[in-house]
Amino acid sequence: MKNSRCIVYMVLWAANVCFSQNNPNKKPLAEIIAAAEQKFDVKFSYAYDDVSSVFVEEPDVSFNLQQTLNYLNANILLNFKTLDNRYITVSVIEKTISICGFVLASENKEALFGASVTINNTNKGVIANENGKFQLDEVPLNAIITVSYLGFKSQQWQAQQLFSENKNCKQIVLIENKEALNQVLITKFLTTGFQKLLDGSTVLNTKAFGILPGLTDPDILQSIQVLPGVESTNESIANINVRGGTNDQNLMLWDGIKMYHSGHFFGLISAYNPNLTNKVIVTKNGTSSEFSDGVSSTVNMFTKNELIGKFSGGAGANLISADAFFEIPISKKLELHISGRRSITDVFNTPTYTNYFDRSFQDSDIKTNDDNIENQTTTSDFVFYDYTAKLLFDLNEQHKFRANVIGIDNNLDYYESITNNNETASKSSNLAQKNLGFGGQWMADWNSKLSSHFTAYYSKYNVDANDYRMESDQLLTQTNEVLETGFKLNTYYNLTDFLTLLNGYQFNETGILNETTVTRPSYDKTKKDVLLNHALYTQAEYKKGGTFFRVGVRANYFQKFEKVLVEPRLNVRQKLSNQFAIKLEGEFKNQSATQIVDFQDDFLGVENRRWILANEKTIPISESKQASFGWEFNQNNLNVDVTGFYKTVEGITASNQGFYNNFQYMNAIGDYTVKGLEFLANKTGNDYSAWASYTYSVNNYKFETFIPSVFPNNVDIRHSISIGFNYDILENLKISVGGMWRSGQPYTSPVEGNETVQSGNSTFVNYDAPNSENLDEFKRLDASLSYKFNMYQSTYASLKVGVLNIMNTKNIINRYYKVNPNDSNTTIQINNASLRLTPNVSFRVYF
Numbered sequence: 001m002k003n004s005r006c007i008v009y010m011v012l013w014a015a016n017v018c019f020s021q022n023n024p025n026k027k028p029l030a031e032i033i034a035a036a037e038q039k040f041d042v043k044f045s046y047a048y049d050d051v052s053s054v055f056v057e058e059p060d061v062s063f064n065l066q067q068t069l070n071y072l073n074a075n076i077l078l079n080f081k082t083l084d085n086r087y088i089t090v091s092v093i094e095k096t097i098s099i100c101g102f103v104l105a106s107e108n109k110e111a112l113f114g115a116s117v118t119i120n121n122t123n124k125g126v127i128a129n130e131n132g133k134f135q136l137d138e139v140p141l142n143a144i145i146t147v148s149y150l151g152f153k154s155q156q157w158q159a160q161q162l163f164s165e166n167k168n169c170k171q172i173v174l175i176e177n178k179e180a181l182n183q184v185l186i187t188k189f190l191t192t193g194f195q196k197l198l199d200g201s202t203v204l205n206t207k208a209f210g211i212l213p214g215l216t217d218p219d220i221l222q223s224i225q226v227l228p229g230v231e232s233t234n235e236s237i238a239n240i241n242v243r244g245g246t247n248d249q250n251l252m253l254w255d256g257i258k259m260y261h262s263g264h265f266f267g268l269i270s271a272y273n274p275n276l277t278n279k280v281i282v283t284k285n286g287t288s289s290e291f292s293d294g295v296s297s298t299v300n301m302f303t304k305n306e307l308i309g310k311f312s313g314g315a316g317a318n319l320i321s322a323d324a325f326f327e328i329p330i331s332k333k334l335e336l337h338i339s340g341r342r343s344i345t346d347v348f349n350t351p352t353y354t355n356y357f358d359r360s361f362q363d364s365d366i367k368t369n370d371d372n373i374e375n376q377t378t379t380s381d382f383v384f385y386d387y388t389a390k391l392l393f394d395l396n397e398q399h400k401f402r403a404n405v406i407g408i409d410n411n412l413d414y415y416e417s418i419t420n421n422n423e424t425a426s427k428s429s430n431l432a433q434k435n436l437g438f439g440g441q442w443m444a445d446w447n448s449k450l451s452s453h454f455t456a457y458y459s460k461y462n463v464d465a466n467d468y469r470m471e472s473d474q475l476l477t478q479t480n481e482v483l484e485t486g487f488k489l490n491t492y493y494n495l496t497d498f499l500t501l502l503n504g505y506q507f508n509e510t511g512i513l514n515e516t517t518v519t520r521p522s523y524d525k526t527k528k529d530v531l532l533n534h535a536l537y538t539q540a541e542y543k544k545g546g547t548f549f550r551v552g553v554r555a556n557y558f559q560k561f562e563k564v565l566v567e568p569r570l571n572v573r574q575k576l577s578n579q580f581a582i583k584l585e586g587e588f589k590n591q592s593a594t595q596i597v598d599f600q601d602d603f604l605g606v607e608n609r610r611w612i613l614a615n616e617k618t619i620p621i622s623e624s625k626q627a628s629f630g631w632e633f634n635q636n637n638l639n640v641d642v643t644g645f646y647k648t649v650e651g652i653t654a655s656n657q658g659f660y661n662n663f664q665y666m667n668a669i670g671d672y673t674v675k676g677l678e679f680l681a682n683k684t685g686n687d688y689s690a691w692a693s694y695t696y697s698v699n700n701y702k703f704e705t706f707i708p709s710v711f712p713n714n715v716d717i718r719h720s721i722s723i724g725f726n727y728d729i730l731e732n733l734k735i736s737v738g739g740m741w742r743s744g745q746p747y748t749s750p751v752e753g754n755e756t757v758q759s760g761n762s763t764f765v766n767y768d769a770p771n772s773e774n775l776d777e778f779k780r781l782d783a784s785l786s787y788k789f790n791m792y793q794s795t796y797a798s799l800k801v802g803v804l805n806i807m808n809t810k811n812i813i814n815r816y817y818k819v820n821p822n823d824s825n826t827t828i829q830i831n832n833a834s835l836r837l838t839p840n841v842s843f844r845v846y847f
Helices: 002-020 028-041 065-075 220-226 351-361 367-372
Strands: 026-028 041-047 055-057 079-082 085-091 095-107 118-119 126-127 133-140 144-148 156-157 168-174 184-187 194-197 202-205 228-230 239-243 249-252 277-281 297-303 312-318 320-329 336-343 376-394 398-422 423-445 451-467 474-493 497-519 523-544 547-558 563-575 582-589 594-596 608-613 622-635 637-653 671-683 688-702 709-711 719-730 733-742 754-757 761-767 779-792 797-805 810-820 825-831 838-846
Touching: 026 028, 028 041, 055 065, 065 079, 079 398, 085 754, 095 144, 118 133, 126 133, 156 168, 202 220, 220 228, 220 239, 220 277, 451 563, 474 608, 497 608, 523 608, 594 637, 688 733, 761 810
Parallel strands: 041 085, 095 168, 249 297
Antiparallel strands: 026 055, 079 085, 095 133, 118 126, 118 144, 144 156, 184 194, 194 202, 202 277, 228 239, 277 297, 312 320, 312 838, 320 336, 336 376, 376 398, 398 423, 423 451, 451 474, 474 497, 497 523, 523 547, 547 563, 563 582, 582 622, 594 608, 622 637, 637 671, 671 688, 688 709, 688 719, 719 733, 733 779, 754 761, 779 797, 797 838, 810 825
């Protein structure tokens, strides 16, 4: 009752009090009721707060009681109802209203085009136009409206506060978040939920995510592949290549926790549940000095970090998995956010699962053993799941604490049986991948200028495999384990409204274990390394008018090697006019943990990559240097971005690259250099978005001890084109169509006429010049359809349909050769194919 009274009070204050000053004929409703009671000898039953600030013109003196009540019902937002000849009740009307407003920046009153205006706990909302104006119709009277814009502090309004009977829309002034000078440059970028920041990085806001071709959910690591310079040569999100880098050169952070594993289905599905992931920031160059590691890119994932004060959540399923998430308030200062997802493929064998399974395991023991042993049968079970939990505690406005956990698990069981002489022998093998992380944060505002952010974390990654080979009665056990603990302290000092200083310290301890045991013949190999890293860093960030710059430096000290690496960082953007801007970015970075590809000790033929630590002898610390320069054009919602880049990464090893050539089992230290150009054109409107991107790059290895010493990189994709189109058919019905084309990646073929070579009792493929040939071009067309609808009050649902590779194009994504077991003088060509036509359907409910 109190809430209803408060709502009515605010309605009447907004709709009547303000206008009573312009209309002297209006009188307080309380006086009119008192006069009616005396005139008609009746009694009105009402709450004082409901009528105390309501003003209305006095009814005609000739009206009888019923005419007076009809007049009041028609002119104010209250319901007058006669109980009997004596008593009349006054109550709140349950109705909808129209609201409107202008969203402006506090500093210069500029319109915030693209500001998000949403009705809490519904899927209804709008985006402010180029004038900052928005309008929403049929808004519940008691609704809460959230107005937000990245880089500014969000505001919440009661719907009646934005109600205006004469369309005199209210100005909503958002205050800039001084802790985030790095403002949004483009609000709607490619699709709803993508935004571009001034420093060139890209933000994916999963809550506001629209739709992308082929996707039914905002898969984080699939979505970022629409960006130029970001792609996967083998369709795997576990193998994302950023500007020619390898997959292990991407720093993955989840709420400050470093993650060493990124995908389910061995790379086809992101392991990070998007429903509690609030935003993802992807940085290719000009990284903040607080981050190192990951010499190619930084993918920084953040979960929801603010108390929402009410219970909400959602659940859904597609043809691969089912999931749910909940946001649970415990008290005004304490809240719990949880999520969980599990595959359903052990219950339902869908066409989507079949395609994913065939794609993931096409070149493994699971798919090939059937052809090798007579009277053998095999079966396999694959299950994955992930979960997250986050505890949010606000001690007060100045001190906030967060604790979180994330768990990722992939488990494959493989069963073999052989029947001989009516006797059946059965054995099983297992492969498990896990990443478990714990983290904690303390955010403190000490005064208006000084704030700090302390983060601590623990991350554990495991790959464990037990492979029993029946033909040789041999048990192979393998383990790769990474244990990392670390903490970081950042302090932020606002020298002015435009200049912020960052100073910080970071400590990491990383331990990596690799172990292999074999029963026949008996063999055991164990190697464990530990590395401690200390880092100090400082940075200045300035934003005023059309000028943005961020300059910093980071000093890393590796205790084991007594080695110091100094890394300067630079990020500058200068607006030349209302349409044009230029940008300059540069950085030095390092990486001490990398992955090697082990063809001899793979995990069931599925996973052959192992994390290892630098030893500064055979495995150096990788170091990268990168510079990029470009210009931007932005007018009438048309954005054009052209960027040229140059990057060199030193300290890579041959075992890190996964060569399928004569260097496959050789060890050497080298580098690679990539230079190229990225182009992106994006035109957006209120109900559509169209884009086209093109990347040209030349990527070459250099290994001094190899002959030849310079040759194309394994991921040397010279040309890559992506196009897409999104259209809102109706307010809640959206379609997305897009395609990609890229030149084929390099591969090495055997020497024609001399395909094999003998070495002792072993025969090997005699490869020609490394990476001297290219696969056929890769091409794929995808499409998605999304529909949202209300189910009940604050509950709504979404139905999405996505199809990958609509044309069912057969793309070869890898090619290598084996010695023919039936003729040692010839080879067999092995082709790994991409996903076939793969549909998926997703249904979700939000409440």
